Amino acid sequence: MNNPFLGLQDVPSFDVASKDIVDGGLSDVKFMSGDFGIEGGQDISPEVSWSGAPSDTKSFVVTLYDPDAPTGSGFWHWAVSNIPASVNELPQDAGNKDNSKLPSGAIQLPNDARAKKYIGAAPPKGHGVHHYFLTVWALDVETVDIPEDSTPAFLGFNMFGHVLARGVLNFEVEVK
Template identity: 55%
Template sequence: MNNPFAKLPEVEAFRLTSHDIAEGLPLPPQQYASGVEGGKDLSPHLKWSDAPEGTKSYAVTAYDPDAPTGSGFWHWAVINIPANVTELPTGAGDEHGTGLPQGALQLPNDARLERFIGAAPPAGHGPHRYYFVVHALDVEDIGVDRSATLAVLGFTMLGHTLGRAVLVATGESK
């Protein structure tokens, strides 16, 4: 299976938990796209701890490496989360970033929306993995333009990532 971190430098792992999603378990309906039965496009609650020393900010990403695109599908990205913030509430990734801390910025996902978009794996495609990742960074501002692609974000974070907290949930077409 493709591992999105296979060719990245190893970094320190830290802890990520959620009231909404759990490691290896199916996403609840609210984390599916609004066009899917029961889907609400709600970003999950995320809480992290034990980040590496020297962390100055965080970025949060949500990625499906199993999407049939050749490049996966980026569902969400938030950058410039201050180092003193260690939790995002359910729904923080709405179109207004209602639950995001001051200074945090949502970048356009692969649907080119500056918000969280829920899971919507194609019918008959089988299970997909959804990587929710908190990246601990050594800079307060990662310095990418608000219209940057998430590939550009990933490349820019490459030399600034001190650690990663990862939670992988699953989803199938409904």
């Protein structure tokens, strides 16, 4: 399995959970990508909650990354920055394109498909198991000041040095 955290600073962890990710997998096909041809996929982001972040956290970032995508650089499915420190959950479908379920001040960046929304899992048929990393990053700054059309990779570059801790929820998907 590719480790997306190699080369990043070693930081403490905290708890991340989801009612929609069960036993290392998605609980329903609706969380997968209809946009990318998965039958029954609706590109609905799973609910995600977290606890135990450092008390000096000033904001959170939530990302979803698939390092196994056949691109040479993985695939960023979702990135939300500038989530206020008082928030500890994003509801199901917070990644919709109208941003109606995001907390005030949060910014949803374009994913690798360049859509400002959540794109569900969609490993190419027969490509094998893909490992997904739903990560909540606790930062020591209230905002990551980057353009709203920035890539998730650029977000990560600008977060470097500001990460106090991170919590990770892993799941796997395979399309046979």
